[in-house]
Amino acid sequence: VTEVTWTPVQALRPGRASPFFDALERGALLLSTNQLGEFFDPRDVVDPQGRGLVPADTTGGGRVESWSLLDEDRHADGPRSYAAIIQLDEGPWWWGRLVVPHGVEVSLHFRVRMAVAHAGASDVPSAPVPYWVPE
Amino acid sequence: VARPLTPSTGVAIAGLGITELGRVYGASAAEFAERAIGLALDDAGLRPHDVDGLLVSSGLKTKVDAGVAARLNMGELSLFAEVNAFGASAGVMVQMAAHALRAGEANVVVCVFADAPLREGTRSADAYRPRAAELGSWSGLSALSGMDSVNRMYALAARRHMGYFGTTAEQLGAIAVAQRTWAQRNPLAQMNAPMTLDDHASSRMIADPLRLLDCCVVSNGAVAVVLTTLDRARDLPRVPVSVLAGAQAHPGRGMRRNDDFGLVTGAATSGPEALRRAGIALEDIDVVELYDCYTFTVLVTLEDYGFCAKGEGGAFVSEPGRLGPGGRLNLNTGGGQLSGYYMWGMTPLSEAVIQLRGDGGARQVADAELALVSGNGGVLDHHSTLVLQGDR
Numbered sequence: 001v002t003e004v005t006w007t008p009v010q011a012l013r014p015g016r017a018s019p020f021f022d023a024l025e026r027g028a029l030l031l032s033t034n035q036l037g038e039f040f041d042p043r044d045v046v047d048p049q050g051r052g053l054v055p056a057d058t059t060g061g062g063r064v065e066s067w068s069l070l071d072e073d074r075h076a077d078g079p080r081s082y083a084a085i086i087q088l089d090e091g092p093w094w095w096g097r098l099v100v101p102h103g104v105e106v107s108l109h110f111r112v113r114m115a116v117a118h119a120g121a122s123d124v125p126s127a128p129v130p131y132w133v134p135e
Numbered sequence: 136v137a138r139p140l141t142p143s144t145g146v147a148i149a150g151l152g153i154t155e156l157g158r159v160y161g162a163s164a165a166e167f168a169e170r171a172i173g174l175a176l177d178d179a180g181l182r183p184h185d186v187d188g189l190l191v192s193s194g195l196k197t198k199v200d201a202g203v204a205a206r207l208n209m210g211e212l213s214l215f216a217e218v219n220a221f222g223a224s225a226g227v228m229v230q231m232a233a234h235a236l237r238a239g240e241a242n243v244v245v246c247v248f249a250d251a252p253l254r255e256g257t258r259s260a261d262a263y264r265p266r267a268a269e270l271g272s273w274s275g276l277s278a279l280s281g282m283d284s285v286n287r288m289y290a291l292a293a294r295r296h297m298g299y300f301g302t303t304a305e306q307l308g309a310i311a312v313a314q315r316t317w318a319q320r321n322p323l324a325q326m327n328a329p330m331t332l333d334d335h336a337s338s339r340m341i342a343d344p345l346r347l348l349d350c351c352v353v354s355n356g357a358v359a360v361v362l363t364t365l366d367r368a369r370d371l372p373r374v375p376v377s378v379l380a381g382a383q384a385h386p387g388r389g390m391r392r393n394d395d396f397g398l399v400t401g402a403a404t405s406g407p408e409a410l411r412r413a414g415i416a417l418e419d420i421d422v423v424e425l426y427d428c429y430t431f432t433v434l435v436t437l438e439d440y441g442f443c444a445k446g447e448g449g450a451f452v453s454e455p456g457r458l459g460p461g462g463r464l465n466l467n468t469g470g471g472q473l474s475g476y477y478m479w480g481m482t483p484l485s486e487a488v489i490q491l492r493g494d495g496g497a498r499q500v501a502d503a504e505l506a507l508v509s510g511n512g513g514v515l516d517h518h519s520t521l522v523l524q525g526d527r
Contacts, residue, residue, distance in 0.1 A: 041390065043273060048389070066292070068287055068291050068344070071340070071342075081281065083281030083282055083283075083287050083290075084291075085295070085396070093390040093396075095277065096281075097280040108295075127275070129280075130276075
């Protein structure tokens, strides 16, 4: 399931996103958390009560809440890619790519774990991209 | 310039203007807007100088602004705004206009939506094609993850509904087929060739599980409505369509554990609230004009409005004799956006006005007096509901 093709595009890493991509380089999915231990999307600034958030590593494990087979893999015999909504074990949703071996059926609440690939081209720096595979 | 402003409780749509729609070229969105406003004012028996309120809305890649007021020589306005609640904009504009008219802040308010995403010699799919995103950014991450279009987002919503409730692609097809049957009676409809469930099932996949015939058409053009007080509308040439009530809901999903994305929409809030404000029961509604960017949007909105229980939308829409001309539910009687024309929330609103005036011709619903009109914007993020009554 590691033979994933990624569209090469210009690399960019704006300031606020840097810690997230740095965490991916070491295999962690960086979310944010409040003082009660509730987790939120890493782009969130405060929790619903206005409490500040701090970054926190997670493993990226979770379950599938929805999935859509991507066009490029519709007729392929190899691994299949889906756009998927993953409910992370810590609570937040992640809209990510799911890659499964051919013949594996994806279903509601299918268990997955995060993996990291690098996307880029010969003339631009690569960037880490999280994707999900069967647990 | 000052004109007397008098508070009024009754508000009505007194004019409707619809330009040529579909693959019509040679005009910008703003020019389409000007044409639609002119048609709507003619329909209402009013002149540009009578207008003192203007609310404009346009598509994702087009621009309509206050310039249309200048080009139509409207004079000084007491109300103006560019509104963007995406597909809910039409309903939101009508509610804003109604508030202004009831408060005496304006006498005649025009609401217009215009768009011109189609270019000659290109495909409809090119109208909303996303740009390449950048690596190492949030937007790039989203694109690389397969979230490549609005189609994909709605596909994920539909799939989740299927996963939780067993809704099927064939049930979505029943909506497409019923609306195509209505469209065959609508001279404005872009798609009027006969359609079967097999046609739906064999149409090409756009974003799994949504096929081509689950998706709305794309249109150039504009639609405008003119609102004034009910008392004044009764003195104008056309049958007034009263705005009994409206409501909005913008759920602001957190996308956290057990989020109801794809299962419940803001229509579950805005619908019952609009009906409550109007003092109307759901079973009193004669025609239902729902925002239908996709077949799935119709199904989930029917559930949220309470036409059937949550999760039973699939069985509801596929029950023989339910939808289509002569069916028990008069739903999207002009073919909607799936087969009619894609003027965002103005599509269901314009069809409601046509029906409540009795102007539906071959598709006219007998004795149509009350209409429920929905708007839906973003990816099930913004909702508006209007309850309208024909004053025939």
